[in-house]
Amino acid sequence: MLPVLGQQFIAGARSGLGETRHQSVDAASGEALPYAFHQATLEEVEQAALAAKSAFGPFRQLSPARRAEFLEAIAEELEALDQEFVAIVSRETALPPARIQGERLRTSNQMRLFAQVLRRGDFLGARIDLALPDRQPLPRVDLRQYRIGVGPVAVFGASNFPLAFSTAGGDTASALAAGCPVVVKAHSGHMATADLVGCAIERAATRTSMPAGVFNMIFGQGVGAALVAHPAIQAVGFTGSLHGGQALCKIAAEREQPIPVFAEMSSINPVILLPGALAARGATIAGELAGSVVLGAGQFCTNPGLVIGIRGAAFTAFTEQLKGHLSAQAPQTLLNAGGLLSYQNGISALAECAGITHLAGQPQQGTKAQAQLFKADVNLLLEGHPLLQEEVFGPTTVLIEVADDAELKRALQALRGQLTATLIGEPGDLRQYHWLVPLLEEKVGRILVNGYPTGVEVCDAMIHGGPYPATSDARGTSVGSMAIDRFLRPLCYQNYPDSLLPAALQNVNPLGVTRLVNGAWSSESIVP
């Protein structure tokens, strides 16, 4: 059996001072797994934060190439984890082994993507304005700017991606790429997974000679609040509920030194079915949409939770087809018992709300989640009813029928900020409804055409973010290489001796990066 120590990761060592233990649980059966985890004490939280602070100086001053080696070593260590690891993740989350393996590849590729970003060097944002000693009325001094990490980052693992959004997930990868040590708060739903991934990161840190404290992780309930409040922590990455994200934002704002929080929280990801598409291929869309709704038991941030169409025969026929698909779905085990309870409460609230009709889905009972379909009166949306604004995490969606284009516009205006909005349309639809796009642009982080929002490519152009409450800060993304920007800040050197400047800013451009020199982009050396 793989060794799972169940202790905090602090400065390259393990610590288990807390007497309270938390047991890992089999998500499908509810039975205890043979893995117990010490609750981190406040002293250990402090040690972890201080370890990250100590590592910050040496780690951020490593060359980008050295940090890239570390990320690539993490990728290799993740890929070297064996079938027993996959089995443990699967038991803790009820996710099937094939999904775990796919997610692991996504996670290691994500590390490699950030290694590429580091080698490319544009994340440094190097800008140089050379001295103009003869300028009138005043000379210009030599000014050079690049970006450094903000400091230690607290990372909160997500329940629904035990690998890609957790211990070695996108927040960790982007923080480490930026030169920021991390303190991960392991998610209580997959602690053994976190422990084994933490060990993989430690092996990578050791073999690439990273400073102790570049990676730290704590276990336990309520320790996240103490972590975010600790003065050494300089930024927070979080994926989870609206309630949880708001609580962390409040703690961060009330610190003596407030810090930025990048919380990815709540999105219902509207899908807009345009008339031409419904008429031409309504049956196909119903099948595809049902697949997106129930994918991964609906436990995705980008799960389509609201489907909007214009009244008419085509939408009625589509509704019947979608009912058929969702009625026929087999029940699925959710990530944990808490998730099942939330799902039950969420669909009960929908079912009991005046103006919302249950259209399809087996009665919710037992230990698995049944897919459910509802239809809501558009007036609930127009009036801002909270049930139509907050996600129900699981395999369900809500249909909204609007009378006409004007009501469609008002319905979309009534939505809060979202991660995504999707347009399903024929080419003619997209031209005819192009007026919708500016409205959606102000509501969401990603606009999709003829696809489904589940499935988030990890690449340079991806944005997994959006206006509040989809996230706490629309200027960030938690997926894709631009995630590194969240953890960088600019620093300027004035009249600084060339030989003492950071490599990115020296005249000879030893890193070979592209720089904005006197207002023009160049990767050349500067001849002073």
Place this chain on the structure above:
Amino acid sequence: MLPVLGQQFIAGARSGLGETRHQSVDAASGEALPYAFHQATLEEVEQAALAAKSAFGPFRQLSPARRAEFLEAIAEELEALDQEFVAIVSRETALPPARIQGERLRTSNQMRLFAQVLRRGDFLGARIDLALPDRQPLPRVDLRQYRIGVGPVAVFGASNFPLAFSTAGGDTASALAAGCPVVVKAHSGHMATADLVGCAIERAATRTSMPAGVFNMIFGQGVGAALVAHPAIQAVGFTGSLHGGQALCKIAAEREQPIPVFAEMSSINPVILLPGALAARGATIAGELAGSVVLGAGQFCTNPGLVIGIRGAAFTAFTEQLKGHLSAQAPQTLLNAGGLLSYQNGISALAECAGITHLAGQPQQGTKAQAQLFKADVNLLLEGHPLLQEEVFGPTTVLIEVADDAELKRALQALRGQLTATLIGEPGDLRQYHWLVPLLEEKVGRILVNGYPTGVEVCDAMIHGGPYPATSDARGTSVGSMAIDRFLRPLCYQNYPDSLLPAALQNVNPLGVTRLVNGAWSSESIVP
């Protein structure tokens, strides 16, 4: 006499619903000027915020070149303001006409710099990952990302730069460049100036056919809080006191939808005198430093408020020379009576503090500020005494003598976040004390060598920002072209028809911008 209407600017019109009036005051004499300003009512605050919201859609969708024309027109209108305008600014602020004219040029050049940024197009951050339909195990969809404005921005004018950090200052210029309409809260210290500059912006908006509501401005006490709390406002730019900035951050964090605040607040800008430089040119440094301390009556965010040197004969001699320079300074009129009161309170607190010695300066009396020099025991700094952490706004500075390098290091570690740190050193000093730099990098936004922090060049590489409490968010700058980044957020299009994409992302690259295409920077067209 120039017409000064004294009413709010809302959606291209003027409004004076409030019965309370505020009188503009001559800064030197305290006498009332013939300009009265209606206090904005809450209804007018709402109207201004909603006007900005209405303008956001059309304004952000203008081409960057169209917004550049607007900024250039503002620059021209500012430059066309005549000597009577300069005289009014001078009367409201007690700043000499030559300074006003210099600051006006800086302000119009700042508009032109952002126009260049718009024409260059890199602020758009265009990134394209083309579809890979044959990729295994899953195809990649077409993903394209660029940045749009976050929405209406509330701008708070600063007392000390009636032009460059006020109505048409850096926050306004960068917000407008980003496509964000603004609502300016005019500073109560130069309301006639604000009115006349507001009219200049309106003329520029009219002749470049900008949407009504692209620029709005309100007058009055306490109206800023209502403005920041208004749901239409999506970000805040502020330059002022720690207390004022913290209050706005609190309001912004407690909104139903929290928004980012970029507050530039409090910095004492340490200057570190290295031994070789003191030995070689201590007398010169004393003269230069005194000039920086009293420049503009010390009313700069980057005023050097703390000077640190290592004990020894050279530092003692330097201290005597600095005493001489500061004793010989003529008193100066401050920007307003409130500033004088704050200055008197600040220097009294320093004078009365055990461990702080008054070294030079005439007794503070009358209506002008006397330059003052203090020396503080390093232990006060090491213990985190608040008097050595918060700026005294005016022509004063505090000397700190450290015993040796180790104490120098501890003293710098005890500092909070700063806009700037300055090293005065000979080439040998800079090599010998290079170990200081990583420490300073984590404390400040700009490191200067052999210069003085007053004088902030407006260019691409400048950073006027820094860790808390210098600013509320170290990731921003309020001076230089990177200020635009504060007001932009990314937006991603997935599988979107080329002809309907924003110009920046279309295959033919009609804007000719440099884009990150499949991981490589290119300004070429894409051949699909």
